[in-house]
Amino acid sequence: MNVEKGLHDAHYFVPAPSRWPAVGAIALFCLGLGAALAINAVPAGWLLLASGGGLLLWMLFGWFGDVIAESESHAYGPQVGWSFRWGMAWFIFSEVMFFAAFFGALFYTRSIAVPELGGSGLSHDLLWPRFSAEWPQQTGPSVASYTPMGAHGIPSINTAILLSSGATLTWAHWALLKGQRLQLISGLVITVYLAALFLALQAAEYHHGFAELNLTLASGAYGATFYLLTGFHGLHVLVGSLLLCVILARSARGDFDERHHFAFEAAAWYWHFVDVVWLLLFVTVYWL
CATH class of the missing domain: 1.20.120.80 (Cytochrome c oxidase, subunit III, four-helix bundle)
Structure with missing residues (x-):
């Protein structure tokens, strides 16, 4: 996310729209569905489980990185x-x-x-x-x-x-x-x-x-x-x-x-x- 795109005033900082909540929702959906399928011995379950885990890690690194960048730029x-x-x-x-x-x-x-x-x-x-x-x-x-x-x-x-x-x-x-x-x-x-x-x-x-x-x-x-x-x-x-x-x-x-x-x-x-x-x-x- 580009920090400069956020809206600034004297009291509050409003960040630009973020894709990370949607990525997190997809990751959790893949984790839940993958776990259910894996427990029932469906081969695709493990692939969905791994995909959900990878998406979740990507979301964590990306979202944390955006918040840290905003903080270090003194936007808050x-x-x-x-x-x-x-x-x-x-x-x-x-x-x-x-x-x-x-x-x-x-x-x-x-x-x-x-x-x-x-x-x-x-x-x-x-x-x-x-x-x-x-x-x-x-x-x-x-x-x-x-x-x-x-x-x-x-x-x-x-x-x-x-x-x-x-x-x-x-x-x-x-x-x-x-x-x-x-x-x-x-x-x-x-x-x-x-x-x-x-x-x-x-x-x-x-x-x-x-x-x-x-x-x-x-x-x-x-x-x-x-x-x-x-x-x-x-x-x-x-x-x-x-x-x-x-x-x-x-x-x-x-x-x-x-x-x-x-x-x-x-x-x-x-x-x-x-x-x-x-x-x-x-x-x-x-x-x-």
């Missing part, structure tokens, strides 16, 4: 900056509500539904009279035996990793405010490394759960809520890692200074949100 005034901050704040609030729904489902299932179905009330007598509820070992009738995931081992290590990544990101932010470019890059590199380590360990945890604990999505209410909560959190860690990689690349090429670095702050807000969600998840899913 103070009003745009406030719009960005409010937009990021509302986005994170929507993510809070997203996870609140899953935590609410976990609470309802664990504290209300499973005890009611396993108790001596009408629901138990009519639906599953032989069902004996015991969280987390027995949370559904006719479910193959499984072993719950404990808090020790990989979950505890991953907790330490995410807390450490929050500290290294704060160090990088401090270095940015002080104009210490080398420390800024060092802090970001360590943060990205810790994020990748977290994802690798979570993949190992999932393999352990499937192969050795017989813990799957079909393992009653516990298995379903465990993989939904930890899986969506892992997806958010992946998104946050991509954001941090972009911030790292921009920092390495000399972008940002002590006064103009909202992109860094937005990525940091998102990453600290991911940290807080993991702490809640570790306590409610693994520990209690």
Whole structure:
């Protein structure tokens, strides 16, 4: 996109029309259709899936590049900056509500539904009279035996990793405010490394759960809520890692200074949100 084509006034910048939303919609359509076809063993599914992934990457690079070019050309005034901050704040609030729904489902299932179905009330007598509820070992009738995931081992290590990544990101932010470019890059590199380590360990945890604990999505209410909560959190860690990689690349090429670095702050807000969600998840899913 040509920045000069945007409309400028003293308060706001209106960019020129962009092709990237349409490209993103096509990419998501190809990803969804390709995944459905691939699951059903249709050969064209994998081609559509790969095409959708390629289009999505092209869109991300192109759209990010346009926004970065607009920012570096100083097209954004103070009003745009406030719009960005409010937009990021509302986005994170929507993510809070997203996870609140899953935590609410976990609470309802664990504290209300499973005890009611396993108790001596009408629901138990009519639906599953032989069902004996015991969280987390027995949370559904006719479910193959499984072993719950404990808090020790990989979950505890991953907790330490995410807390450490929050500290290294704060160090990088401090270095940015002080104009210490080398420390800024060092802090970001360590943060990205810790994020990748977290994802690798979570993949190992999932393999352990499937192969050795017989813990799957079909393992009653516990298995379903465990993989939904930890899986969506892992997806958010992946998104946050991509954001941090972009911030790292921009920092390495000399972008940002002590006064103009909202992109860094937005990525940091998102990453600290991911940290807080993991702490809640570790306590409610693994520990209690």
